[in-house]
Amino acid sequence: MDGRRRDLAAMIAPLQRALVAAEQPVLRAHGLSMWGYVVLDTVEGQPVRTQAALAEFIGADKSRIIGVLDELENEGLLERTRDPADRRARLVTITEEGRRRHATVQAEIQRGEERLLAQxxxxxxxxxxxSLAVLVDALPKLGQD
Amino acid sequence: MDGRRRDLAAMIAPLQRALVAAEQPVLRAHGLSMWGYVVLDTVEGQPVRTQAALAEFIGADKSRIIGVLDELENEGLLERTRDPADRRARLVTITEEGRRRHATVQAEIQRGEERLLAQxxxxxxxxxxxSLAVLVDALPKLGQD
DNA sequence: TATTGTTATACTCTATAACTATA
DNA sequence: TATAGTTATAGAGTATAACAATA
Incomplete structure (x- = not known):
């Protein structure tokens, strides 16, 4: 028991705003949009089988990420290839340059975050x-109630 | 040293989305908008001297909260009184009913959050x-660099 | 008929700029 | 002249629905 506490959401919201604001100049400097970086960050681990799955994973509508994917592809940061097994779907894969760009930007972003965490x-x-990792990974399960 | 880690922002963002989604039905059930609740939550501690200060505190534009304040005032959850010392400014104060409504809604919201924290x-x-409290409270200072 | 990716449309939110009343 | 609050307008971001290709 620890009595009254602040809302989790009420603490996270301003933090989120500040982190996003801090990322903005870094992203701009490297020619990435926020969603572009989010997509790169997601695809960096493993390729994803369909754009719809990718969209759902990052909490966006499938129609919303198309422009983002177009840009990333135009810059050579990822590739969209038709899935031979299901020619409707497009496999989204990160390129070597995409991997490099992601690493650079992520390093810079985390350097910024470190200034906060130093507190x-x-x-x-x-x-x-x-704990944050645990909670985020627990979200899908909770959604199934 | 703990080597590579996920972006703080990348973990917080989905958490934030999920928490907001979970709050929505609670707020609706009690006739509050998201911003309405945020305002109540802010003013509940201490009255605020100007609407502009209130807006800045919750990370919104002063023009954006006017409709919110109108609604809250119409429902008798807060009061706007002219500051005698500066008749341009309006003191925003929570009412007893506002305090009750806030307490009810907050209890329900935190009950929902507990399901997550139970992990x-x-x-x-x-x-x-x-730690979240420390970070949020550190934000203003960092902004002054 | 159902699903993937895409495009077009409408809608919600938010930021900006004017306006008033006080100072 | 500057500031607090308000209103009006425009812009960005987002969701929804319709479409073509494939299953």
Whole structure:
């Protein structure tokens, strides 16, 4: 029991705004939109089988990411190839240049985030990052109630 | 050193979306908009001297909260009184009914958040809430660089 | 008939700029 | 002249629905 506390959402919202604002100049400097970076960050781990799945994963509508994918493809940061098994679907794969761009931008973004995290003692910092990861990964399960 | 980690922003964003989605039905059930609740939550602690200050505090434009304040005032949840010292400004104060409504809604919202937080061991849960509070409160200072 | 990607349309939110009343 | 609050307008972002190709 720890009595009253602030809303989780009420704390996260301004944090989110600040982090996004801090990312903006970095993204602009490297010619990426916010959604462009989000897509790169998602596809960087593993290629994704359909654009719809990619869209749902990042919490966007499938129609919304098309312009984003167009741009990324035009810049050679990812490739869309028809799935031979199902010629309706398009496999989205990151390119080597995309991987490099992502790494550069991510490093810079995290450097910015470190300035914030420096406010915390090492143990809390680790607990925070670990806990956030747990919560995010728990979201899909909770959605199934 | 803990090597590579996920972006703070990349973890917070989906969390934020899920929390907001979870709040929506609660707010609707109690006749509050999202911003309406945010305003109540802000003013609940202490009255605020000007609408502009209130807007800035919640990360909104002063013009954006006017409709929100109108609704809240019409429902008797807060009061806008002219500041005698500066008749241009309007003091925003929460009413007793506003306080009750806020308490009810907040309790329900936090009950929902508990379902998520239940995923964490007690120590991490505390560290998370504590750390988020530290970070949010550190934001204004960082903005002054 | 159902699904993938795409395009077109409408709608919601938000930011900006004018206006008034006080200072 | 500058500031608090308000209103009006325009712009960005988003969701919805319709379409062509493939299953």
């Amino acid at each position: 915390l003692p090492a143990a809390d910092r680790q607990a925070l990052l670990r | 964490l061991p007690a120590a991490d849960r505390q560290a998370l809430l504590r």
